[in-house]
Amino acid sequence: MKYIPEITLLLLLLLFVHSSQAKGKRRKCPEGAWSEGKIMNTIMSNYTKMLPDAEDSVQVNIEIHVQDMGSLNEISSDFEIDILFTQLWHDSALSFAHLPACKRNITMETRLLPKIWSPNTCMINSKKTTVHASPSENVMVILYENGTVWINHRLSVKSPCNLDLRQFPFDVQTCILIFESYSHNSEEVELHWMEEAVTLMKPIQLPDFDMVHYSTKKETLLYPNGYWDQLQVTFTFKRRYGFYIIQAYVPTYLTIIVSWVSFCMEPKALPARTTVGISSLLALTFQFGNILKNLPRVSYVKAMDVWMLGCISFVFGTMVELAFVCYISRCQNSVRNAERRRERMRNSQVWANGSCRQRSNGYANGGSIISHYHPTSNGNGNNNRQDTPLVTGRGSLHRNGPPSPLNLQMTTFDSEIPLTFDQLPVSMESDRPLIDEMRSGSPPPPSGCLARFHPEAVDKFSIVAFPLAFTMFNLVYWWYYLSQTFDQNYQ
Structure with a gap:
């Protein structure tokens, strides 16, 4: 009696092994059951490719499985996606429940697909759609005994995107796939999303974007021939701006700081200061052009435009400051030369x-x-x-x-x-204004308000004012654009 539990356990184990082996084999049809080929020949011999008979419109259920996504192209405003596109509808003319079949569903040959009715569902906004062939077309058709047809296509789709680059490179983009029946309106065919309309087969990671959200909806549109059902799936992508931080923002920071080095040079070092300013200006211009060549030619202002134009303005400001310093130095030299001539005339008068x-x-x-x-x-x-x-x-x-x-x-x-x-003797023509001045008895003319400035004082003021203004520009820029990125709701 004490061995009964062990015998029971052994029997259960043998039963589990037998059932697992049975799952790996096809069930043998009983005697008298029709083969799949015979069933399909019988169905197709009496089938007419027409709209299925029904009291209401044909209900077509759709779902997609996202296999992979390609890069999002800003120039052509589109993206590539590989999907498994599934359609499911009922056609009573294809039912084989009254036939002696050993299986409740039949995997049909793809050659039979053009011979049966289909809702002709297409992606009306796609730029290019191809069926994968590796080596043959990746299409699967399953017919259930009650006449339900299940079709799955493995497609590569190039679909447009609604690009808005005002926040570039902190932008969020949306790309849409739109499904419609190309041949039948909603009175004949109604489209519906399945309960789980979109399934991601793996995490989607693009070189420049992260897919942060996707959503589905159904709409009914009015065309000249009636109302059409339309199914939409929207994919939301958020740009990865780390690349632009390294390739655009950090180099411009360094260029701006280098342009401030000229404030530490002497006002007389005009060639060196000019070289620093022009080099910084050319570097920013080249960097700006290198970024814009990969973007479409939009007419509105982007966040990158604001940044680059602001940095170029700061470098241009250093050149204006240099010109102001040089003009002050020239005015002071003119005043000193006039004073020397006046002193020489006083000393020569006897x-x-x-x-x-x-x-x-x-x-x-x-x-x-x-x-x-x-x-x-x-x-x-x-x-x-x-x-x-x-x-x-x-x-x-x-x-x-x-x-x-x-x-x-x-x-x-x-x-x-x-x-x-x-x-009084006049030794040079340039001394005649001084003689006229002394003859008139009037005080020397003022040298102008610019002569009261010192070039060194202007440089000292600029070395404080420029970094302070650039800091304020950074605070406003980053607060405005990053706050909009963080406040976006993708639901």
Whole structure:
């Protein structure tokens, strides 16, 4: 008696092994049962390819299994998807319940598919749809004994997407598949989604996007020939912007910082500062063009446009600051040169005996110094030559010895009558404005408000103002665009 439980356990184990082996084999049809070929020949011999007889429209149930997805192309605004497309409807003319069949369903040959009626369901918005052939067409048709037809196609579909790149590269895109019966309106054929309309056979990961959501809905549209049922499945993709952070945002940050290096250089280092600014500007322009060449030519402003144009504006601002500094330096140099000329005129002015004399080559301004030697008679009646200088021009020169026109020196005051401005010597044409200024007695003209700025002070202000303004630009930019991305509801 104590061995009964062990015998029972052994019998159960043998029964389980037998049943598992039986599942791996086809059930043998009993005697008198018709083969599948005979059943199909009998059905097709009496079948007419017409709309199935029914009191109401034919109910077609649809579902899709997503096998894989290709990349989403922004230029052509489409994406590729591989699906298993399933249709299920009832056709009483194909029922074989009254025939002696050993199976309740028959897997039909695909060659018979064109001979039976189908709802002609198609994807009306697809750009290209092909049936996989590896090596033969991947189509499966199953006929149930009550006349229900189950068809499955393995399709590769290129479908359009509704691209909106205003938030690029933080954008969210949607792509839609639309199913309709191409030949029958809703009075003849009604389309319905199955309970589980969309099934993902594996996690979908695209190079640039993540599929974050999908949804289905049904609509009824009015056409000239009546109302048509339309089934839609919408796939929502969120862009992975990590690539653009590395390839676009980080390089532009570095370029902007490099453009600020010119503020630390001397204002006189004009070639070096110009090279830094132009190089930064060209780098940003090249980076901007490299990004835009992979995007469609849309007319609205994208988030990347705002960023790149803002960065280019900051680099352009450094060039404007450099031009301002150079202009201030030039104004200050002009003022210093004018002051030097004015000081030189003051130092060269001499109030002496009603005349002003300079060291010259025998010429005083406005007249010439000419030495003549006149012979004079002494007491003995001898004509002795004595050098007597004769000065022509303004003033006179008293000298006992022989004159030396090449070494005339400016004299000191030996007259209480000052010279007039008309008598002042003008050695250069550029000194005439200064003489006119001194003649008028008016103060020197103001050098302008820009001369009061110092180039070093402008650079010190810019090295604080530019980073502060760029920081404010970053705060507004990232808050505006990232907040819209995080607040989106995909349900």
